[in-house]
Amino acid sequence: MPLVSMKDMLNKALEGKYAVGQYNINNLEWTHAILEAAEQEKSPVILGVSEGAARYMGGFNTVVKMVEGLIEDLKITVPVAIHLDHGSSVEKCKEAIDAGFTSVMIDDSHSPIDTNIETTKQVVEYAHAKGVSVEAEVGMVGGQEDDVVGDVMYAKLDDCVRIVNETGIDTLAPALGSVHGPYKGEPNLGFKEMEEICNAVSLPLVLHGGTGIPTHDIKKAISLGTSKINVNTENQIEFSKVVREVLAEKPEAYDPRVFLKPGREAIKQTVIGKMREFGSSNQA
Numbered sequence: 039m040p041l042v043s044m045k046d047m048l049n050k051a052l053e054g055k056y057a058v059g060q061y062n063i064n065n066l067e068w069t070h071a072i073l074e075a076a077e078q079e080k081s082p083v084i085l086g087v088s089e090g091a092a093r094y095m096g097g098f099n100t101v102v103k104m105v106e107g108l109i110e111d112l113k114i115t116v117p118v119a120i121h122l123d124h125g126s127s128v129e130k131c132k133e134a135i136d137a138g139f140t141s142v143m144i145d146d147s148h149s150p151i152d153t154n155i156e157t158t159k160q161v162v163e164y165a166h167a168k169g170v171s172v173e174a175e176v177g178m179v180g181g182q183e184d185d186v187v188g189d190v191m192y193a194k195l196d197d198c199v200r201i202v203n204e205t206g207i208d209t210l211a212p213a214l215g216s217v218h219g220p221y222k223g224e225p226n227l228g229f230k231e232m233e234e235i236c237n238a239v240s241l242p243l244v245l246h247g248g249t250g251i252p253t254h255d256i257k258k259a260i261s262l263g264t265s266k267i268n269v270n271t272e273n274q275i276e277f278s279k280v281v282r283e284v285l286a287e288k289p290e291a292y293d294p295r296v297f298l299k300p301g302r303e304a305i306k307q308t309v310i311g312k313m314r315e316f317g318s319s320n321q322a
Contacts, residue, residue: 039109041102043171044119044141044266045208047082048242051265056317057245057256060121061309062086062270065095066104067277067298071305073108076116079310079319083116084141086123086268089130098137106138116322119171123268131161135170143173147213151176151197158205166206173244173266174201177213195234202239209266210235211244227255229262236263244268249275253315260317269312273305280304 044058051058063069063085076083085105092098105120121141122134131142142165146157158174165172177193193212202210212235214228227245236243242265245251249271251259256267284297291297313319 060084075309081318102138147175171208175211
C-alpha cells in the first residue's frame with residue numbers, strides 16, 4: 039500500500055462521524071507498533087513527525103524510507119500518511135514534501151493572521167502541486183511538545199474562515215483549549231466555538247493534545263466536526279512505564295530487545311485503544 043495524503047481519509051472521517059488518529063513517531067519501535075495496531079484494527083493512520091523527532095531519527099529522508107520499509111515488510115494494507123507536525127517554516131515543509139512526506143502542517147499561528155495566511159498559501163501551492171495535504175493552525179495550543187511551546191489562545195471564528203477561504207487548506211486545527219503534554223486539572227474544550235467553526239468552514243477539524251481528554255469529550259468533539267486527533271504523550275508515558283518495569287525486574291539485562299519489545303507492545307495496545315475510542319477501527 040503506497041503512502042497517501044490525509045485529505046481523503048479525513049473527509050471520509052468527517053462524513054462518517056469518526057476521527058483518524060495522528061500518532062507521533064520517535065523511532066523504529068514507535069513506527070512498528072503503530073503500523074501493526076492500524077493493520078490489526080483495519081484503521082487508517084497518520085504518522086506524525088515533529089521536526090525534532092525527524093532530526094533525532096536522522097532526517098526526513100530516513101523517516102520516509104523507514105516507514106516505507108516497514109509497510110512492505112509488515113505487509114500493511116491500510117491507508118498510511120506521513121505528516122509533518124508543526125512545520126516551522128515554508129522551507130521545512132518543502133523539505134519534508136521533497137523527502138516523500140504525504141502531508142504537512144504549517145504552524146504560523148504565533149504570527150498575526152495576515153502573516154499566517156500568507157505563509158500557509160505558499161505551502162498549499164507547493165504541496166497541492168505534488169498531491170500533498172496541508173493542515174494549518176489558528177490560535178495557540180498550550181503546553182509543550184518537542185520544539186513547540188505555547189500558552190492557550192482560542193481561535194477566532196473570523197480568522198478560521200479567512201484562512202480556509204484564502205489558502206485552500208485541507209484541514210484546520212483551531213486552538214480551543216487543548217494542550218500538548220499532560221493536563222494539569224480537567225481539560226476545558228470550547229465545544230460551542232468548535233461547532234461554530236465547523237459549520238462555518240465545512241472542513242475536517244484537528245484536535246491537538248489528545249492525551250488525557252476524557253472519552254465523553256472526545257466523542258463530543260468528533261460529533262462537532264473533529265476528524266483528526268493527535269496523540270503523543272500517552273504513548274511516551276506507557277512505553278516508559280513498561281520499560282522501567284522490565285529493567286526493575288531484570289536489572290542485569292543489556293540486550294535492548296529485552297525491554298524495547300515490551301515497550302513496543304505497550305504502544306501498540308495504547309494505539310489500539312485510541313483507534314477504538316476514535317471510531318476509526320474497521321474504516322480502512
